[in-house]
Every structure is written in structure tokens, then in C-alpha cells.
Amino acid sequence: MDKVTVRSPATLSNLGSGFDVFGLALREPYDVVEAKRIPERGVIIEGIEGWGADSITSDPAKNSAGAAAQAVLERAGSEHGVAIRIKKGIRPCSGIGSSGSSAAGGACAANMVLDKPLRSEELVLCAAKAEQVTSGSFHADNVGPAVLGGFTVIRAYEPFEIHRMDPPANLGVVVTMPDLMVNTREARKVLPSKVDLKDMIFEVGNASSLVLGMCRGDVELVGRSMADRVIEPARAKLNPHLKEAEAAAMDAGAAGAFLGGSGPCVIAVYDRKRIEGEGIAEAVRKVYEEHGLKSDNWVTTWGEGCRRV
Amino acid sequence: MDKVTVRSPATLSNLGSGFDVFGLALREPYDVVEAKRIPERGVIIEGIEGWGADSITSDPAKNSAGAAAQAVLERAGSEHGVAIRIKKGIRPCSGIGSSGSSAAGGACAANMVLDKPLRSEELVLCAAKAEQVTSGSFHADNVGPAVLGGFTVIRAYEPFEIHRMDPPANLGVVVTMPDLMVNTREARKVLPSKVDLKDMIFEVGNASSLVLGMCRGDVELVGRSMADRVIEPARAKLNPHLKEAEAAAMDAGAAGAFLGGSGPCVIAVYDRKRIEGEGIAEAVRKVYEEHGLKSDNWVTTWGEGCRRV
Numbered sequence: 001m002d003k004v005t006v007r008s009p010a011t012l013s014n015l016g017s018g019f020d021v022f023g024l025a026l027r028e029p030y031d032v033v034e035a036k037r038i039p040e041r042g043v044i045i046e047g048i049e050g051w052g053a054d055s056i057t058s059d060p061a062k063n064s065a066g067a068a069a070q071a072v073l074e075r076a077g078s079e080h081g082v083a084i085r086i087k088k089g090i091r092p093c094s095g096i097g098s099s100g101s102s103a104a105g106g107a108c109a110a111n112m113v114l115d116k117p118l119r120s121e122e123l124v125l126c127a128a129k130a131e132q133v134t135s136g137s138f139h140a141d142n143v144g145p146a147v148l149g150g151f152t153v154i155r156a157y158e159p160f161e162i163h164r165m166d167p168p169a170n171l172g173v174v175v176t177m178p179d180l181m182v183n184t185r186e187a188r189k190v191l192p193s194k195v196d197l198k199d200m201i202f203e204v205g206n207a208s209s210l211v212l213g214m215c216r217g218d219v220e221l222v223g224r225s226m227a228d229r230v231i232e233p234a235r236a237k238l239n240p241h242l243k244e245a246e247a248a249a250m251d252a253g254a255a256g257a258f259l260g261g262s263g264p265c266v267i268a269v270y271d272r273k274r275i276e277g278e279g280i281a282e283a284v285r286k287v288y289e290e291h292g293l294k295s296d297n298w299v300t301t302w303g304e305g306c307r308r309v
Numbered sequence: 310m311d312k313v314t315v316r317s318p319a320t321l322s323n324l325g326s327g328f329d330v331f332g333l334a335l336r337e338p339y340d341v342v343e344a345k346r347i348p349e350r351g352v353i354i355e356g357i358e359g360w361g362a363d364s365i366t367s368d369p370a371k372n373s374a375g376a377a378a379q380a381v382l383e384r385a386g387s388e389h390g391v392a393i394r395i396k397k398g399i400r401p402c403s404g405i406g407s408s409g410s411s412a413a414g415g416a417c418a419a420n421m422v423l424d425k426p427l428r429s430e431e432l433v434l435c436a437a438k439a440e441q442v443t444s445g446s447f448h449a450d451n452v453g454p455a456v457l458g459g460f461t462v463i464r465a466y467e468p469f470e471i472h473r474m475d476p477p478a479n480l481g482v483v484v485t486m487p488d489l490m491v492n493t494r495e496a497r498k499v500l501p502s503k504v505d506l507k508d509m510i511f512e513v514g515n516a517s518s519l520v521l522g523m524c525r526g527d528v529e530l531v532g533r534s535m536a537d538r539v540i541e542p543a544r545a546k547l548n549p550h551l552k553e554a555e556a557a558a559m560d561a562g563a564a565g566a567f568l569g570g571s572g573p574c575v576i577a578v579y580d581r582k583r584i585e586g587e588g589i590a591e592a593v594r595k596v597y598e599e600h601g602l603k604s605d606n607w608v609t610t611w612g613e614g615c616r617r618v
Contacts, residue, residue, distance in 0.1 A: 019510060020510045020514075021513050153514070153517045155534060156514055156536070163530075165521070194503040194506065197504055197539075203509060204327060205329075206465070208330055208462045208464075208520045212524070215521070215524035227465070
């Protein structure tokens with residue numbers, strides 16, 4: 001194949017209790033990445049459009065999709081290169097894996113024009129390298145689900161081990177993006193370096209129960225198990241009105257609510273068999289509106305990983 | 310019913326990555342607890358025999374089975390009392406939930422002679438109260454599986470929420486009890502009060518994967534996910550030859566190995582479809598023998614909770 005276009009989903013990381021461990025691919029929004037095989041080695045960025053296009057570098061070594069594509073070419077020992085076009089459907093710095101989506105898209109699209117494609121797990125690692133370039137830390141909790149789809153659990157980084165499963169079909173997700181900007185690097189700095197043992201036990205108990213809820217198809221258990229005493233409290237100060245937005249989601253029938261990545265997106269999950277997500281979206285939107293902030297939202301569910309359009 | 314006899318299993322807590330969260334009921338060894346309905350209110354301990362009988366108090370307020378039975382009578386508002394007999398099949402201070410087994414047995418046996426029995430989750434709480442009396446801390450990671458059987462996950466303590474599931478049928482367990490004594494209260498004191506954030510992430514990643522392995526029936530994943538960088542390293546100094554014993558179990562084909570509770574029991578899990586457990590038992594026994602220590606062992610699997618004999 002000489003040219004492919006892939007759709008790469010937004011993703012949720014953390015899910016409350018699973019910081020740097022859990023990830024979930026969303027059905028929408030998504031980035032679209034096109035890769036074209038070119039005779040010269042290396043990566044060229046031919047075009048960037050959509051959300052935040054002006055602020056995204058076209059230097060292939062620093063661009064998420066470009067750096068991921070480059071990592072794929074190197075790992076595969078490719079003799080040729082790729083030219084890439086990116087259409088951002090996900091706002092950068094939103095907390096729903098915008099850079100991870102572009103990285104996964106770049107890795108998967110470049111992989112599809114290779115003569116001998118890499119395995120999915122290798123693509124996750126290549127995309128994680130790009131995350132390191134753009135965010136300053138090697139992490140795979142967004143690129144994991146963006147490549148593999150569904151719900152992902154990273155057991156360990158050395159050696160790297162990731163597991164993927166289908167979440168329950170009735171898992172609904174409401175994403176609300178207020179008109180606020182949070183810098184991911186800053187959001188990492190506010191995290192504590194040490195955690196109380198009792199808080200670790202709390203996180204382990206909830207994360208374990210969240211996996212059990214996913215396995216059992218128990219959306220209420222999944223939602224309840226998003227409780228987090230370590231990460232979100234530290235980041236709350238960077239995200240005004242967060243607690244109020246979460247409380248509004250819960251009052252509107254959500255099973256759980258949490259901060260998407262480092263914010264500012266607020267995420268609510270709900271049981272699609274029981275309620276409609278629009279009521280939750282409306283309740284959260286209203287909170288921001290009362291504070292004079294606009295917001296966008298998506299009423300969606302979990303989705304597959306990178307796919308050809 | 311005026312008189313019942315129940316078998317209450319030994320249990321594993323922690324399972325490496327799930328400190329204070331995970332529990333697993335074993336098929337053997339077990340304690341046997343008899344409860345007889347008596348007209349006077351309160352609890353009488355009529356007899357204690359078996360492992361460590363001489364060192365176990367017959368004061369019903371301080372005895373594990375007695376305190377748990379008392380908690381059940383109070384919670385149920387019972388007009389009558391119970392007389393209890395205990396046969397210890399599990400050595401006290403062994404790290405496989407000896408006091409928890411007696412507590413669960415006392416709670417379940419007393420419950421069976423009530424006119425209006427309590428629910429299982431209530432029995433777990435009553436038995437956990439007894440654990441507080443005997444060990445100094447309110448914890449349910451042993452009494453949970455001793456009452457409910459199988460694999461248990463405590464999501465949270467306030468309010469208390471515990472989940473139970475059947476582990477894979479091919480989950481084999483080798484318990485090796487070296488002739489060493491570890492005091493549970495001391496073993497709690499050596500734990501760190503603070504944990505590095507990166508270690509918390511490691512524990513959450515492993516505990517989450519362990520649950521996934523249980524759900525999928527993947528014993529190798531369960532074993533690999535018993536990795537723990539927080540609790541066991543702190544307790545290793547109280548348990549001589551632990552690392553050597555674990556390494557011997559792994560070399561003999563175990564999927565995972567960890568310290569039972571606060572020790573001194575060393576636990577190995579293995580895939581019963583793939584290998585026999587006797588080779589693991591022999592390898593671990595040999596390690597202690599080389600250091601001049603005798604050991605007992607059980608080659609067993611997971612089991613049910615308290616049951617009438």
C-alpha cells in the first residue's frame with residue numbers, strides 16, 4: 001500500500017484510580033492521519049489542519065505523529081520514508097490524549113505502508129516514544145488504547161506489558177471540555193513524589209475493583225471505583241470548578257466522574273441501559289456556564305483503536 | 310439448629326501486589342469451630358485444641374472465634390448465647406490467616422444457630438472486629454475470603470465493600486511454613502508510612518493485572534502480577550531466606566511467589582494443568598533445610614468459605 005488514512009481516537013487515561021496504568025479509547029472525537037510512502041528515508045510533515053493547527057510544529061522530530069512515524073520506520077529498518085498529513089479533531093491540551101492520538105495515528109499509518117509491518121505492541125512503544133518527545137515523559141496510557149482500542153491496563157514498563165479488553169457495551173461516556181487550558185508538563189509537576197501507604201491501599205482497592213467491574217460488565221462498579229485520593233486532589237487546583245462539575249454529573253445519574261488526564265476535560269461514565277447521557281452533559285455544561293465559561297461536549301462510548309478510514 | 314460445626318479455611322492475604330485488598334481462601338489447612346446454642350446471653354469458650362492451643366486465650370472477649378461470635382450475637386440482637394469449641398488446624402502466626410480463620414469460623418458457626426441469620430457481608434464485618442481485637446488493626450483481607458471463599462477484593466473500608474469471585478480452576482497453591490515465628494504486630498510496624506509515587510503506580514499496575522488474570526483464567530498473568538515493591542521488601546528482613554525460597558519456587562516452575570501475610574509462610578502459585586505442585590514444594594523445603602530449618606507444606610488450591618462439616 002502506498003497511501004493510507006487512519007482515524008485515531010481520543011483516549012482517557014487514569015480513569016481516577018489507575019494513574020499511568022489505565023486507558024480507554026473513545027468512539028469520538030478523533031484525529032485523522034494520512035501517511036504516503038516516499039522514496040527518501042525519514043518523515044516529512046506535509047500538512048496540519050484542524051484544532052490548534054497553528055500551534056503544532058511541523059518539525060517531524062518534534063511533532064507527535066512525525067516522531068511516532070520515525071520511530072516505526074527505525075524499528076522496522078525501513079528503506080523508505082513517509083509523508084504525513086494530520087487533521088486534528090482533538091484539541092491539544094484537553095486531557096483526552098490529543099498528542100497520544102496523533103502519535104498513535106502516525107505510528108499506525110506509517111506502519112501500514114511498510115513492507116513488513118510491526119506488531120501492535122511495538123506500535124504502542126513507538127507512539128510512547130513520541131509522547132516522551134512532546135510531553136517530557138515516556139508514558140503509554142494514552143497511546144496504548146489509541147492503538148489497541150478498548151480498555152487497557154499497563155502492568156509494567158520494564159519490560160513493557162499491556163493488556164487490552166473490551167469494556168461493557170453499555171458503558172457510556174460524557175466528555176465535557178471547558179474553555180480552559182492546562183499544561184501537561186505543569187500538571188505532572190504538582191503531583192506528590194510520596195504517597196501515604198493508606199492512600200496507596202485505597203488506590204489499589206479501587207483500581208482492582210474497576211478491572212473487576214469491566215470484566216463483569218458492571219458499569220456502576222466501574223464508576224464507583226474511579227475514586228482517587230492521590231492524583232486528582234493534587235491537580236484540582238489547576239482545574240477550577242472541577243468538583244462542582246463532577247458533583248453535577250453524579251447528581252444527573254453518572255456512575256462515576258473524574259478529571260481526564262491532567263485536565264481540563266471532565267469525564268463522566270454512565271450506564272447506557274439505564275439513562276441517556278445528554279442529561280449529564282447538560283448538567284456539567286451548566287456548571288461552567290454559571291462561571292462564565294463555554295464548553296464543548298461529546299456524549300459517546302468506548303471505541304476501537306486506530307483504523308483505516 | 311442448636312449445634313453446628315463449621316470448617317473455616319486458611320487464607321492468603323496481599324498476594325504480593327494487593328496489600329490489605331486481596332484475599333484468597335485455601336482448600337486446606339483449616340480450623341474447625343463448633344457453636345452450641347445456650348440460654349444465657351454471651352459467649353463461652355468450652356475448649357481449644359490443636360496447633361498452639363496452649364497459647365490461645367479462652368477469654369471470649371479476646372479469643373478470635375469468641376470475639377467474632379460475640380459481634381454476631383450483638384449485631385443480630387440475639388436473646389441467647391453460644392458455647393464454642395475450637396480445633397486449630399492452622400498454626401498461629403503463620404501468615405495464612407490463622408486468627409482470621411478462627412474469627413470467620415466463630416462468626417459463621419454462631420450465625421447458624423441464630424433464629425434470624427445475618428448476611429455474609431455482615432459476618433465479614435463481625436469477624437473483622439475480632440481481627441482488630443487480636444491483631445490490633447481492623448482488616449478484612451483474611452476474614453473476607455474465609456467467610457466468602459474464593460478470591461476477594463476489598464474496594465474500600467468506609468463504607469465497607471468487598472467483592473468475591475471464583476479464581477481459575479487450574480490455580481494451584483503451594484504453602485510452605487518454615488519453623489520460624491513472625492509477630493503480626495511487629496510486621497505491621499516495619500511497613501513504610503509513605504510510598505514513592507512510582508512504586509504506587511507499580512502496585513496499581515500489578516494488582517489490576519492480577520484481577521484481569523483471575524477473570525481471564527490466566528494463571529501465568531496472576532503469578533507475574535504478584536510483583537510487589539512496597540510491602541514485601543520491608544518485611545523481608547523479618548523473614549530469613551525468603552528471596553531464596555521464592556527463587557527456588559520460580560525455578561521449579563511456579564507462576565509467582567510471595568510472602569503469606571506477614572510471614573513466615575512462603576506461597577507459590579502454579580498452573581495445575583501444566584505442572585505438579587510437589588516439585589515446587591520440594592524445592593522450597595530444600596532451601597530451608599539447607600539453612601537448618603524444618604518446614605511443613607501443603608500442595609493445594611483455592612477453596613470455599615466457611616461450610617458446615
